[in-house]
Amino acid sequence: MEKTDTIITYPLLLGIDTPSSNDIVQHDFILDCLESSSADLWQSVYIKHNGEWKADMRQVIGLASDINRCLLGVSYLSGKSFSHKDLIMGDLYTYFLQYLASLVFGDPHIFEPFQNRLCVKKQIQQIPNIITTNLVNPETIKHFSNILPTTKDKMNLLFEPGNIIEFHVQINCTLDIGDGKVDTLIFDKNAFNNNVLRPTIWKMRLLLS
Numbered sequence: 001m002e003k004t005d006t007i008i009t010y011p012l013l014l015g016i017d018t019p020s021s022n023d024i025v026q027h028d029f030i031l032d033c034l035e036s037s038s039a040d041l042w043q044s045v046y047i048k049h050n051g052e053w054k055a056d057m058r059q060v061i062g063l064a065s066d067i068n069r070c071l072l073g074v075s076y077l078s079g080k081s082f083s084h085k086d087l088i089m090g091d092l093y094t095y096f097l098q099y100l101a102s103l104v105f106g107d108p109h110i111f112e113p114f115q116n117r118l119c120v121k122k123q124i125q126q127i128p129n130i131i132t133t134n135l136v137n138p139e140t141i142k143h144f145s146n147i148l149p150t151t152k153d154k155m156n157l158l159f160e161p162g163n164i165i166e167f168h169v170q171i172n173c174t175l176d177i178g179d180g181k182v183d184t185l186i187f188d189k190n191a192f193n194n195n196v197l198r199p200t201i202w203k204m205r206l207l208l209s
Contacts, residue, residue, distance in 0.1 A: 006084040013078045014164055014205045027082060028168075028201040029099075031075035031092060037066050039208040042159040046141060053145050053158060055136035063135070068128040070206050071167070078205075083108045092202060093124045096171060099200065127169055163208040172199045 013032040045059045072091055081087060083102040088094060088109070097115065098108035114120065134140055144158055 008081040008084060008086065010076075010078055010081060013076050014207060027099075028203060029080075029082065029095070030078040030203045030205065031095065032078050033070045033073065033075050033204060033206045035070045035073045036207045036209040037070050037165075039159045039161045039163060041066055042165075042208060043157060045135075046144070046158045053141050054138075055141060057136065060132065060136060064128065064132040067132055067206075071128050071131070071204055072125065075204065085109070092127070092169070092204065093121055095202070096120065096124065096200075123171065131167055159208055161209050165206045165208065167204045167206070169202045169204055170199050171202065 012030070041059075041063055045056055045063045046053050047056050048054075074089060074091060075095070076089065077087060077095060082099050085102075085108055087098055097111035097120075100114050101111040102108040
């Protein structure tokens with residue numbers, strides 16, 4: 001790993017970074033899932049009908065379970081970190097807690113004060129379900145068919161081993177906990193060294209095998 005301006009930069013595990021186009025985001029980070037997903041499973045969800053790709057809803061449950069396993073499992077932070085200290089490898093929740101601790105206390109390892117904020121954990125646990133819902137959206141399916149290369153002898157295949165699926169997960173600092181209440185992370189403004197705590201994007205990358 002390499003240090004740049006005291007911030008650690010880790011080697012990229014799954015290739016180059018893709019820039020974020022969201023100008024309201026303060027920071028974006030790359031998390032490469034250590035668990036891979038089956039290309040055959042993804043392909044079973046998408047079928048070609050009358051020349052157009054559609055989602056087979058009967059297969060979605062299996063894909064949802066697999067996405068949940070991969071995205072909520074252990075990930076590796078690729079590229080530029082948010083701290084000059086080594087991070088504890090873990091899931092998205094663990095990295096986000098370390099991000100908050102680094103921002104507030106200057107040390108990613110002092111994340112105990114945030115562990116009991118169930119609203120944070122609940123929002124993150126809902127991410128795979130939100131992603132799965134979006135994956136069967138016709139616009140998402142059209143996007144896949146436009147960007148994934150398909151050779152002439154594989155015209156009925158949308159996904160192949162080696163494809164990398166990247167999800168941009170935005171975590172807001174004001175969190176809706178699902179019952180009409182809003183829980184906001186509030187700290188002394190001086191703790192942020194005059195930085196505004198804005199939404200973060202976590203680019204979660206999943207390798208198909």
